[in-house]
Amino acid sequence: MINNKRNFSLNVFERASICRHFENEVYKRIVKKEIEFPVYLSAGQEYAPATIAEIVSKKQIKPLIFGQHRGHSIYLSFGGDINKLIKELKGKKDGCTYGMGGSLSIHSMKINMYGHDGFMGSNACIGTGACFSSKKPTIIFIGDAALEEDYVLASLSWVSKKKLPILFVVDDNNYAVLTKKDERRDWEAKELAKAFKMQSFDMMDDPMKISKYLKKSLFKQPTLVNIHTQRIFWHAGAGKDKENVFDRYLQQKKLLGRKADLLDEKIKKRMKLLWEKN
Amino acid sequence: MGKELRQTIKTITSHHLKKNKSQVFGQNLTGVGWVAGTLPKLFEKDGVIELPMADVAGGGIVTGSALMGKRPIYIIRYQGYNWFNCIFIVNYACKSNAIWKIPCPMMIRGISSEGSIGPVAGSAHISTIYKMPGLKIFSPMTNKEYSNVYKNFMKSKDVFYISEHRSSYSNTKEFKNDLTGNKDIILMPISVTRFAAEKAKLILEKKGFSVGIIHLVNLKPFLIKSEWIKAIKKSKFGVLMTDNDYVDGVLRILAHQINEKTNKPVSVLGLDDKTAGHHKKVDNLPPNELKIAERVKIIIKKK
Numbered sequence: 001m002i003n004n005k006r007n008f009s010l011n012v013f014e015r016a017s018i019c020r021h022f023e024n025e026v027y028k029r030i031v032k033k034e035i036e037f038p039v040y041l042s043a044g045q046e047y048a049p050a051t052i053a054e055i056v057s058k059k060q061i062k063p064l065i066f067g068q069h070r071g072h073s074i075y076l077s078f079g080g081d082i083n084k085l086i087k088e089l090k091g092k093k094d095g096c097t098y099g100m101g102g103s104l105s106i107h108s109m110k111i112n113m114y115g116h117d118g119f120m121g122s123n124a125c126i127g128t129g130a131c132f133s134s135k136k137p138t139i140i141f142i143g144d145a146a147l148e149e150d151y152v153l154a155s156l157s158w159v160s161k162k163k164l165p166i167l168f169v170v171d172d173n174n175y176a177v178l179t180k181k182d183e184r185r186d187w188e189a190k191e192l193a194k195a196f197k198m199q200s201f202d203m204m205d206d207p208m209k210i211s212k213y214l215k216k217s218l219f220k221q222p223t224l225v226n227i228h229t230q231r232i233f234w235h236a237g238a239g240k241d242k243e244n245v246f247d248r249y250l251q252q253k254k255l256l257g258r259k260a261d262l263l264d265e266k267i268k269k270r271m272k273l274l275w276e277k278n
Numbered sequence: 279m280g281k282e283l284r285q286t287i288k289t290i291t292s293h294h295l296k297k298n299k300s301q302v303f304g305q306n307l308t309g310v311g312w313v314a315g316t317l318p319k320l321f322e323k324d325g326v327i328e329l330p331m332a333d334v335a336g337g338g339i340v341t342g343s344a345l346m347g348k349r350p351i352y353i354i355r356y357q358g359y360n361w362f363n364c365i366f367i368v369n370y371a372c373k374s375n376a377i378w379k380i381p382c383p384m385m386i387r388g389i390s391s392e393g394s395i396g397p398v399a400g401s402a403h404i405s406t407i408y409k410m411p412g413l414k415i416f417s418p419m420t421n422k423e424y425s426n427v428y429k430n431f432m433k434s435k436d437v438f439y440i441s442e443h444r445s446s447y448s449n450t451k452e453f454k455n456d457l458t459g460n461k462d463i464i465l466m467p468i469s470v471t472r473f474a475a476e477k478a479k480l481i482l483e484k485k486g487f488s489v490g491i492i493h494l495v496n497l498k499p500f501l502i503k504s505e506w507i508k509a510i511k512k513s514k515f516g517v518l519m520t521d522n523d524y525v526d527g528v529l530r531i532l533a534h535q536i537n538e539k540t541n542k543p544v545s546v547l548g549l550d551d552k553t554a555g556h557h558k559k560v561d562n563l564p565p566n567e568l569k570i571a572e573r574v575k576i577i578i579k580k581k
Contacts, residue, residue, distance in 0.1 A: 097377065097378060098377075098379065100376070100377045100378075101377065101378075105377055105378075107378045107380075109380075114345065114378070114380075115374075115377060115378045117366070117369050117370045117373065118369075119365070119366065119369060119370075122338055122365075122366050122369070122370060124335075124338075125334070125335045125336075125337070125338020125339050125341070125342065125366060126338045126339075126341050126342040126345065126366060126370060127342060128335075128338070128339050128342060129338060129339035129340055129341060129342020129343045129344075129345070129346075130342035130343065130345050130346050131342070132327075132339065132342070132343065133301060133342065133343035133346045133348045133350070134346040150332070150334065150335075151332065151334040151335040151338060152335075154330055154332030154334070154335035155332075155335050155338070155339070157330060157332075158329075158330050158332075158335070158339070161330075
């Protein structure tokens with residue numbers, strides 16, 4: 001049992017490590033102005049998609065995935081082609097979105113990940129319709145700000161009414177650009193989903209906790225999980241809003257010890273090479 | 279008596295649901311009147327899906343269905359609701375093939391109607407979405423026209439917006455263009471104004487004017503046929519276009535294109551630039567045959 005848990009945590013760590021080192025490489029290139037369009041870095045928020053990707057992989061489920069901006073970690077966690085994402089960010093025609101997607105609108109049919117148009121939360125409605133018509137298990141990633149969009153609320157209501165196999169993941173970093181949640185609303189995601197008679201959870205981005213709550217009930221009923229995360233970098237571009245942000249990745253690295261250290265080093269080198277190669 | 283257009287739409291829808299295992303989405307579909315008798319009496323199990331009363335989300339849900347290759351039909355009860363209903367369609371479904379190489383074909387039935395229906399629900403509102411890339415817009419008013427548009431939709435990867443009009447549902451006739459001989463003026467009507475333009479043509483001909491007519495069905499892309507160009511160039515006073523949308527929209531966009539190709543004056547007559555109220559006295563209606571005939575006389579007198 002302990003070994004299983006460790007393997008699970010290490011597997012999640014590996015996925016998260018790919019995301020982290022990928023984003024660090026992107027960061028450098030934004031600073032050097034090699035990438036000049038808006039980039040939404042997901043460092044600090046890797047653990048939600050990395051954990052969920054590991055759970056669905058173990059269950060051998062290939063869900064439809066609808067993300068929005070800050071989606072690099074979703075793409076990478078679920079196994080999107082790293083080279084193609086690098087090429088996309090460099091605006092190349094053989095990028096994952098043919099050089100059209102930039103950072104915000106990336107997609108990959110290999111992993112059933114559909115692109116985003118730029119309207120915050122539009123993926124909630126579109127993913128709902130896709131699930132309704134295809135009956136395929138679906139994951140919709142939104143942020144705590146997108147959850148406030150009226151059309152997202154309407155989608156939650158309909159998902160619940162139609163009992164669709166959808167998992168809504170609210171990546172709750174507490175910010176709408178820089179406006180904090182308590183300045184915007186007085187309700188919590190979990191309570192909101194409950195009002196729509198959906199199963200809902202609220203938790204930190206601890207992989208074991210996410211796994212504990214989702215493993216058994218995944219896609220068996222409409223579910224919303226609000227996961228508290230910490231955005232390390234700015235809303236868009238390279239920079240930090242504040243220092244000393246809690247970093248789940250570093251916490252897990254420390255917890256998992258030598259094997260994680262080795263993985264971290266190996267993936268860091270690999271990412272550097274891939275960015276140089278492409 | 280021939281078949282009414284409503285029956286053709288109903289038959290097409292029924293066929294689309296059964297043969298293509300598709301879906302029809304909309305609000306209040308199964309309620310009063312079954313969309314003025316254009317929808318077969320079917321339910322969710324058959325593919326007729328009642329959307330929640332959340333207009334913006336509804337368009338997104340249909341986009342998701344289209345993304346899955348379902349080729350859904352989306353019924354918008356009043357074209358004024360395009361403002362809400364079309365947000366995700368024009369920004370996602372219409373762009374999906376260009377950005378992600380994933381076609382997102384759907385057929386939107388946007389219904390326009392006139393008379394005492396207030397500032398939002400009345401008239402056509404295609405101008406709100408006309409500029410968006412990846413969208414095809416048609417305004418069929420007859421059985422043949424509607425069937426042709428549907429056939430084209432089934433061969434296409436695009437989003438089709440069908441601008442319907444409630445008054446056309448009882449129509450049994452087909453329209454014919456008239457470009458024979460040298461015309462004083464050529465009418466180019468859209469949507470419900472096509473019925474009025476035909477009547478205006480008769481009124482004017484009785485008064486001795488020679489009036490041509492080109493019925494406009496394919497609005498976007500808008501292709502100006504060479505025979506139209508020839509006829510317009512030969513006409514004495516150019517063109518009068520009519521529509522049941524505001525003049526400062528599709529009408530002027532199309533008029534400009536015709537003017538560029540023919541170098542002839544193109545006048546437009548649509549809804550007045552004012553908000554409609556609910557009472558007859560404060561309504562904003564499309565031009566009827568008398569108003570069209572009157573405008574033609576003014577154009578001719580001016581010259």
